């Protein structure tokens with residue numbers, strides 16, 4: 001789906017993207033979506049939001065970190081959308097993930113976790129601290145506050161010993177705009193999304209999970225609790 005993705009994103013980042021990713025567990029991919037890609041995926045997400053579900057709870061298996069968000073699991077997206085599953089398995093997109101990851105990546109079998117939609121849309125909405133079950137997460141931004149002061153920032157800490165260390169001084173913070181993306185080494189990098197600070201703000205992402213031929217998922221109940 002070349003017209004939805006900016007094929008030059010890695011060239012713009014320079015030659016050390018994969019090295020930075022290996023070191024930081026994170027690589028920003030600014031402007032990965034073209035204007036057309038953002039428009040088309042934005043319309044798709046707006047349609048899917050009608051069947052998405054509100055979640056407000058503390059996730060026991062992730063240190064009781066908060067979830068205040070509206071979500072849609074991959075199993076529903078797989079039935080309701082042809083575009084998102086096609087983009088998920090798009091060769092050029094998976095090639096980009098492979099290049100940054102520095103190893104072969106494959107699709108996640110689990111229909112719930114492979115591609116999910118996360119919408120923060122109320123004041124205080126947040127996706128609390130966790131690690132993912134699968135090694136790689138490609139997060140695509142369809143909506144996000146333009147001003148970092150409005151929240152919706154990603155905090156992350158690679159090779160985190162525990163989720164609590166995510167609020168230590170070593171954690172980093174990243175701001176993204178609609179059309180941006182990032183790749184995360186998501187099974188070993190603790191991460192969370194900071195709360196939206198006031199009403200009227202929205203932050204919508206697609207999260208595409210990938211694994212490798214040798215990786216074994218960290219099985220937690222988190223995806224079931226958030227997406228089923």
Ligand SMILES: O=C(O)CCC(=O)C(=O)O
Pocket residue numbers: 116118127132137139154191193205207
């Ligand atoms: O919204 C984000 O930036 C992160 C999403 C995430 O961590 C997840 O869906 O597991």
Ligand SMILES: [Fe+2]
Pocket residue numbers: 130131132137186191
């Ligand atoms: Fe995550």
